[in-house]
Amino acid sequence: DVKVTQSSRYLVKRTGEKVFLECVQDMDHENMFWYRQDPGLGLRLIYFSYDVKMKEKGDIPEGYSVSREKKERFSLILESASTNQTSMYLCASRQETTQYFGPGTRLTVL
Amino acid sequence: GQSLEQPSEVTAVEGAIVQINCTYQTSGFYGLSWYQQHDGGAPTFLSYNGLDGLEETGRFSSFLSRSDSYGYLLLQELQMKDSASYFCAVNNGANNLFFGTGTRLTVIP
Numbered sequence: 001d002v003k004v005t006q007s008s009r010y011l012v013k014r015t016g017e018k019v020f021l022e023c024v025q026d027m028d029h030e031n032m033f034w035y036r037q038d039p040g041l042g043l044r045l046i047y048f049s050y051d052v053k054m055k056e057k058g059d060i061p062e063g064y065s066v067s068r069e070k071k072e073r074f075s076l077i078l079e080s081a082s083t084n085q086t087s088m089y090l091c092a093s094r095q096e097t098t099q100y101f102g103p104g105t106r107l108t109v110l
Numbered sequence: 111g112q113s114l115e116q117p118s119e120v121t122a123v124e125g126a127i128v129q130i131n132c133t134y135q136t137s138g139f140y141g142l143s144w145y146q147q148h149d150g151g152a153p154t155f156l157s158y159n160g161l162d163g164l165e166e167t168g169r170f171s172s173f174l175s176r177s178d179s180y181g182y183l184l185l186q187e188l189q190m191k192d193s194a195s196y197f198c199a200v201n202n203g204a205n206n207l208f209f210g211t212g213t214r215l216t217v218i219p
Contacts, residue, residue, distance in 0.1 A: 033206060040118075042197060042211035043153070058206065090152065097141060097160070099207060101152035 002027045004102035006091055012108045019078040021105050023091030031094040032074040034058075034066065036087040037104070043090065049074055081109045112136045114210035116198055121216045122188055130183045130213045132198035140201040142174050142181045147212070148194045156183070156196075185215075193217045 007022035025032065031050050035043040035058075045058030049068040063085060067075040074093075078085055086109045091102040114134045122128040132142065141160040145153040157165050159174035159181060171184040185192055195214050199207040 031206075035209075040211060043199075043209040045206055045208070048206050056206075059208075097143065097158045097201065098155045099143075099145075099153075101154070103152050 002029075002093070002095070002100040004091060004093055004100050006089075006102040006105050008105050009103060010106050010108075012110065013078075013081050014110050015082060017078075017081050017109075019081050019107065019109075021076040021078075021089055021091075021107070023074045023076070023102055024072050025074075025093040025100070026072065027093065027095065027100075028071065029093035029095055029100075030071070032068065033092040033094065033099065034064075034074065034076045035090045035092065036060070037090055038087050046076065081107075083109050085109050112200075112202065112208050114198055114200060114208065116196075116210045116213045118211070119214045119216070121218060124188055124190060124217055124219050126188050127184065127186050128188060128215065130185075130196050130198075130215070132181050132183075132210060134179050134181075134198070134200050134210075136200045136202045136208060138203035139176065139179075140203045142172070143199045143201065143207060144170075144172055144183045145197045145199060145209075146194050147197065153197060188217050190217050190219070 033048040034046045047066040065077045092099040116132045144156040147153040157172040174181040195212040199209045
């Protein structure tokens with residue numbers, strides 16, 4: 001079974017802090033994704049990566065950056081957290097036409 | 111721009127059949143996927159249609175009409191555990207999926 005893990009289920013940070021969200025997949029997938037999910041807005045793509053050290057902006061990249069130093073790990077970085085970044089963050093990896101999601105990190109920025 | 115439209119909420123009775131529609135407008139199209147998400151859980155893959163027609167997987171079926179930019183998910187013999195949110199998503203060829211806003215299905219006894 002494909003397994004995608006995220007470093008935290010719940011995270012509380014203060015405005016202005018630098019936040020790291022980590023995602024690891026164990027199936028050697030080349031493609032990995034970061035989404036945020038908000039009520040009524042569905043899943044919105046922040047960034048994705050199709051190979052180590054490669055990244056592409058998604059639909060809402062502002063305020064975020066990513067890092068992919070190893071194939072299995074894809075990190076999302078909030079350089080200076082703001083209250084409007086309070087959300088559920090979902091990581092996924094992809095094999096062919098199927099995306100496999102991690103359990104999500106619910107981030108609250110105070 | 112890109113858009114996917116699906117109903118926000120659907121309610122159906124246990125044992126019945128329900129259809130969740132999805133219409134899309136995207137810059138590119140390679141296929142339509144469906145994902146299920148229970149409250150507090152992660153989205154999980156249900157089905158994929160790359161070609162027109164019906165794909166069946168147990169109680170779930172998915173249909174695509176590329177000429178109509180339309181697809182649907184059909185759930186038969188509804189069970190209480192089918193209460194969840196269902197998302198359609200378009201593979202637009204840009205190496206990622208574009209998701210709809212989701213349909214919350216409530217199954218009642």
